[in-house]
Amino acid sequence: MKPARLSAGDVLKVGAVGLRTRPLRAFLSALGIAIGIAAMVGVVGISSSSRAGLDRTLDALGTNLLTVSPGNTMMGKQATLPLTAERMVSRIGPVESVSAIGEVADANVYRNDRIPKAETNGISVFAAREDLRTAVGAGLRSGSWLNGATGRYPAVVLGSDAADRLGIGKVDPDTRVLIGKRWFTVVGVLEESPLAPELDVAALVGWKGATSYLGFDGHATTIYTRSKESAVPQVQSVLGATANPEQPDEVNVSRPSDALTAQKAAGEAFTGLLLGLGGVALLVGGVGVANTMVISVLERRAEIGLRRSLGATRGQIRTQFLAESLLLSALGGLGGAVLGSGVTTGFAVYQGWPTVVPLWAVAGGVGATLVIGGIAGLYPAVRASRLAPTEALAAT
Numbered sequence: 001m002k003p004a005r006l007s008a009g010d011v012l013k014v015g016a017v018g019l020r021t022r023p024l025r026a027f028l029s030a031l032g033i034a035i036g037i038a039a040m041v042g043v044v045g046i047s048s049s050s051r052a053g054l055d056r057t058l059d060a061l062g063t064n065l066l067t068v069s070p071g072n073t074m075m076g077k078q079a080t081l082p083l084t085a086e087r088m089v090s091r092i093g094p095v096e097s098v099s100a101i102g103e104v105a106d107a108n109v110y111r112n113d114r115i116p117k118a119e120t121n122g123i124s125v126f127a128a129r130e131d132l133r134t135a136v137g138a139g140l141r142s143g144s145w146l147n148g149a150t151g152r153y154p155a156v157v158l159g160s161d162a163a164d165r166l167g168i169g170k171v172d173p174d175t176r177v178l179i180g181k182r183w184f185t186v187v188g189v190l191e192e193s194p195l196a197p198e199l200d201v202a203a204l205v206g207w208k209g210a211t212s213y214l215g216f217d218g219h220a221t222t223i224y225t226r227s228k229e230s231a232v233p234q235v236q237s238v239l240g241a242t243a244n245p246e247q248p249d250e251v252n253v254s255r256p257s258d259a260l261t262a263q264k265a266a267g268e269a270f271t272g273l274l275l276g277l278g279g280v281a282l283l284v285g286g287v288g289v290a291n292t293m294v295i296s297v298l299e300r301r302a303e304i305g306l307r308r309s310l311g312a313t314r315g316q317i318r319t320q321f322l323a324e325s326l327l328l329s330a331l332g333g334l335g336g337a338v339l340g341s342g343v344t345t346g347f348a349v350y351q352g353w354p355t356v357v358p359l360w361a362v363a364g365g366v367g368a369t370l371v372i373g374g375i376a377g378l379y380p381a382v383r384a385s386r387l388a389p390t391e392a393l394a395a396t
Contacts, residue, residue, distance in 0.1 A: 014320045016327060018296050029292040030332035032285030033372070037336025037365040038343065040279065044361040045344030053353030061137040061195050063257040064232050068223040068243045071252045079250035081220050085243040089223055092242055094231035099135035100220035101126040101204070107214050109203045110178040111166045121165040125179055125203045126221075127210035128157070135224040136196040143171035143188030150187055151206025154213050157188040159200040179203060182213050195256040198222070283372070285332060290376035293325050297384045308389035318385040325377020326370060333369030337362045 019026040068089065070079040082088075090098040107125040108117070132138075133145050144150075146157055156177065158168060168175060168186060175186040184205065193199045210216035223243065227235040232255070240251035297304070304317055341357045348355040 011319055011323050012327070014323070016324070017320075018300070018324045019327060019331075022296070025292060026328055026331075029285075029288050030328055030335060032288040033329055033332025033369050034285075034336035034339060036279070036283070036285045037333050037369060038339040039336075041337055041340025041357065041361050041365050042343040045340060045355075045357040046347055048356040048358055048361075049344060049348040049351075049353040052356045053348075053351065056354060057194055058257055061257075062226070062229075063255070064227050064229050065136065065195050065256055066225045066227065066232065066236055066239060067196075067254050067256060068225070068239050069221060069252045069254075070244075071250050073247075073250055079244075079247065081223070081251070082244055082246075083218055085220055086223055088242050088245075089225055089239065092225075092227075092235055092238065094228045094235050095225050096228065097131065097135055097226045098223060099129045099132045100223045101128050101132060101199075101202075102207070102210070102216060102219055103127075103221040104205070104210055104214045104216050107180045109162070109166070111168075113178055115178075121162070123162045123165065123201055123203055124198070125205065125210075125214065126199075127207045127214075127216045128204040129207055132204070132224070133190070135226060136193055136199065138193040138196065138199060139191040141189045141191045142169070143186070145188055146204065146206045150209075152208040152212070153206075154182055154184045154209060155187045155206065156184040157190060157204045158186060159190050159202045159204070160192045161200040162203055163189040165201075177203070179205070180214055184213075196224070286329075286372035286376045289325060289328055289332075289373055290380070292328070293321060293377050293380035294383075296324070297321065297380045300384075301387060304384055304387050305389045308387070314385035317387075318381045321381035321384045322374065322377050325381070326373045329369040329373025329376070330366070333366040336369070337365055340365070 068081070068085070070081050073079050086098055086100050089095060104125040104127060108120040109123040109125060110120075128146060129135075130146055130148065130151055133140075141160060141163075143157070146155065156179065158166065158177075163169070163186075166177060168177075168189065171186055171189055173185070176183045177186060178184075184203075190199060190204075205214065207216075211218060225235070225239070236253055236255065239253045241248040244251045307317065341362065344357050345355050
């Protein structure tokens with residue numbers, strides 16, 4: 001006589017017996033799998049969300065910003081850009097706009113005149129052109145930007161970090177800071193500037209105001225240029241010689257978006273390391289499933305013997321325990337995928353990034369759990385199927 005075949009529903013029912021009768025053990029075993037999958041999905045999701053946020057930032061700010069700054073002379077001293085550098089750069093054909101800042105030497109910023117001279121908070125003072133904010137794509141957190149009127153008087157706009165260090169939040173007409181020996185009215189506070197981080201810790205004064213009140217010498221220390229996207233490499237190659245024709249080797253030319261891209265590449269390398277750690281956690285979870293299944297076979301020898309004596313074949317016993325291992329792993333994998341997706345969503349919302357959870361990461365994680373569950377349950381399933389009915393019943 002041929003033994004009765006188990007339907008898919010019957011396989012699921014007998015496979016779930018061990019999970020229903022020992023829920024705490026099943027939960028703890030599935031938890032090990034879930035932690036590994038959650039770690040992998042979370043790492044991939046957060047990394048993908050970070051990249052999406054960076055791409056959105058670059059789309060908004062553009063990748064056509066180039067900066068020119070003085071390098072070092074042959075004697076190792078700080079070089080100086082010519083007074084005509086901005087005007088010369090603006091003559092390059094594909095260049096669409098030019099702006100600049102100039103560092104004001106020996107000028108520190110204090111919240112009031114009672115602050116010790118040594119506590120400068122690391123804030124730099126720059127003279128700024130009126131079109132600077134548009135050139136670098138910096139937004140305003142509060143107040144207004146420098147214009148033709150405020151730029152010639154003792155008025156200042158603070159970078160985001162500089163305002164935080166000085167304890168200045170919302171700008172009002174009575175907000176003042178001491179720069180050098182002169183009081184300046186704070187007219188605005190900038191938002192964080194990803195493409196010009198030097199502005200985040202800066203106090204920005206109008207070009208004419210810095211000359212009149214702070215002794216600014218008029219030399220630009222950073223020139224910002226916007227060019228046509230298609231011509232950025234060509235403009236980058238001639239900027240140094242154009243800004244300082246006599247000493248082109250004393251000029252540094254950079255593309256700020258390249259620094260953000262480098263951060264992205266570094267983040268991807270770090271993601272690979274975290275994925276490896278997630279894989280180790282998943283492997284440990286698989287060992288936990290194997291341990292659970294071995295113990296389950298030892299504890300349920302009476303059940304195995306009874307089923308064998310009632311006509312169950314070795315293949316059916318093997319299928320039962322293999323199905324139990326797969327169900328246990330699948331529960332852990334699905335729980336880990338949900339947990340990892342939730343962590344990614346929460347962190348992305350907190351950082352202000354788009355939420356991106358790649359489908360391949362979720363599907364791959366669940367698939368990996370099934371593979372590990374199958375491998376972990378194979379030996380216990382084979383061992384259970386090899387128990388003779390009389391031996392299994394005699395062990396009770």
